[in-house]
Amino acid sequence: MSARILVVDDIPANVRLLAAKLSAEYFEVLTANDGPSALAVAAAKSPDLILLDVMMPGMDGYEVAQSLKADPKTRHIPVVMVTALSDANDRVRGLEAGADDFLSKPVNDIALFARVRSLTRLKVMMDELRLRHMASGQIESSEDVVGSAADVQPGRILLLESKDILAAEVTGYLSEAGHIVERARTGEEADKLLDAAAPDLIIVNLRLAGEDGLRLCSQFRSKDITRHVPILLIINPDDLEELAKGMDLGVTDYLIRPFDRNELLARTRTQIRRRRYHGQLRDLLDKSVSMAYTDALTGVYNRRYMNAHLDRQVMEIADTRKSVSVIMLDLDHFKDVNDRHGHVAGDEVLKEATRRISANIRDFDMVARYGGEEFVIVMPNTDLDIATSVAERLRQSLESKAFAAVEAGTSITVTASLGIATTSDPMETAESLLKRADNAMYAAKRAGRNQVCAAEAECGLDSSGTFALAP
Ligand SMILES: [Mg+2]
Numbered sequence: 001m002s003a004r005i006l007v008v009d010d011i012p013a014n015v016r017l018l019a020a021k022l023s024a025e026y027f028e029v030l031t032a033n034d035g036p037s038a039l040a041v042a043a044a045k046s047p048d049l050i051l052l053d054v055m056m057p058g059m060d061g062y063e064v065a066q067s068l069k070a071d072p073k074t075r076h077i078p079v080v081m082v083t084a085l086s087d088a089n090d091r092v093r094g095l096e097a098g099a100d101d102f103l104s105k106p107v108n109d110i111a112l113f114a115r116v117r118s119l120t121r122l123k124v125m126m127d128e129l130r131l132r133h134m135a136s137g138q139i140e141s142s143e144d145v146v147g148s149a150a151d152v153q154p155g156r157i158l159l160l161e162s163k164d165i166l167a168a169e170v171t172g173y174l175s176e177a178g179h180i181v182e183r184a185r186t187g188e189e190a191d192k193l194l195d196a197a198a199p200d201l202i203i204v205n206l207r208l209a210g211e212d213g214l215r216l217c218s219q220f221r222s223k224d225i226t227r228h229v230p231i232l233l234i235i236n237p238d239d240l241e242e243l244a245k246g247m248d249l250g251v252t253d254y255l256i257r258p259f260d261r262n263e264l265l266a267r268t269r270t271q272i273r274r275r276r277y278h279g280q281l282r283d284l285l286d287k288s289v290s291m292a293y294t295d296a297l298t299g300v301y302n303r304r305y306m307n308a309h310l311d312r313q314v315m316e317i318a319d320t321r322k323s324v325s326v327i328m329l330d331l332d333h334f335k336d337v338n339d340r341h342g343h344v345a346g347d348e349v350l351k352e353a354t355r356r357i358s359a360n361i362r363d364f365d366m367v368a369r370y371g372g373e374e375f376v377i378v379m380p381n382t383d384l385d386i387a388t389s390v391a392e393r394l395r396q397s398l399e400s401k402a403f404a405a406v407e408a409g410t411s412i413t414v415t416a417s418l419g420i421a422t423t424s425d426p427m428e429t430a431e432s433l434l435k436r437a438d439n440a441m442y443a444a445k446r447a448g449r450n451q452v453c454a455a456e457a458e459c460g461l462d463s464s465g466t467f468a469l470a471p
Pocket residue numbers: 009010011053054055056
């Protein structure tokens with residue numbers, strides 16, 4: 001995923017410094033040196049995130065943020081205020097102007113990338129939600145599917161904090177803002193609270209008395225009920241090394257003590273929004289907007305919906321210039337499964353294959369049953385390298401474990417052939433993209449099945465016989 005970031009600052013050296021850091025991490029960087037040009041670039045290039053200097057001559061950062069949030073074309077773009085001022089009043093002003101988060105100058109790398117990743121991921125999810133609403137014909141244009149930061153309804157928060165004074169402080173701030181806070185002193189207490197329902201956010205103090213905060217974070221990630229719940233980690237200034245580990249384990253954001261009320265509330269709000277959008281994406285599928293868009297057997301989207309969705313994705317390329325990838329996945333020798341084990345067993349295999357595919361794609365990827373034993377995975381904002389690793393993960397998830405058959409005691413080994421096609425060409429159509437993925441899938445079949453092949457690449461079994469993407 002390569003997100004596009006607009007850096008706005010009146011001092012060219014500041015712009016260059018931030019641009020260099022972001023480019024080194026493969027973000028695409030746009031720049032502006034004053035308010036009016038920032039607004040023009042934001043409207044013309046639809047960035048995924050704006051890093052906005054507060055102090056600028058003429059139009060300052062607050063005014064720019066206000067204008068961005070007032071314009072329906074730009075109001076969904078997350079804004080991070082970059083400020084040398086640490087005064088709480090400035091933060092309040094920033095929030096009132098519509099900023100989603102803050103960074104203090106000089107900008108620390110861990111802080112920068114934590115904010116950038118957290119907010120760009122949120123943006124990808126919002127965009128995906130918008131497109132899916134549009135594809136299902138629910139709305140014409142979807143400005144109001146995703147509201148602004150200020151519209152977020154309060155949420156249920158699980159707070160893991162062993163010290164009473166700190167717990168009271170955090171609970172106080174969050175309750176004032178309308179959130180419902182349930183506090184646990186230990187991992188065990190947290191588990192009991194989680195029996196009821198998943199919270200919208202989990203806040204964990206890294207330094208819990210007698211317990212490893214990181215271990216608990218990793219447990220939250222592996223449990224079904226909390227797998228998709230964002231985690232905000234509270235750390236001390238000298239815990240940066242453990243923070244880096246935490247981010248790898250799936251911690252979504254963090255706060256360094258001492259933090260102020262507004263910072264806590266801004267981070268909380270961003271994470272709850274993320275949780276809600278994720279929930280909406282799932283609901284769209286779970287309740288299946290309309291039966292007309294889902295496949296009755298497997299419950300995933302059907303071909304008709306996928307076609308509408310992919311059309312939208314490909315049309316967006318003209319504006320975003322970002323790659324869209326598709327995977328065409330066809331189960332190998334599926335006819336044999338039906339012939340040898342019967343159609344009931346065949347249906348069970350299709351359902352289990354769908355579960356494995358769904359579990360191995362990302363929140364914003366979309367899977368559809370394309371026909372008989374053929375599936376399409378649409379991946380917005382995804383280049384060929386990432387698409388290839390997703391495809392390989394899917395291939396392994398099918399092959400790695402046998403499928404239970406209906407007859408007692410039998411199990412079936414199922415593999416798949418996968419073809420990938422990627423485009424960032426605004427002239428390419430959805431139809432041609434699918435055709436290229438389909439051709440690549442047939443190339444994988446010809447090369448011996450149970451493998452991944454990219455469009456226009458030469459495919460064949462490599463020496464290990466498992467993976468075959470030729471250079
Ligand atoms: Mg300045």
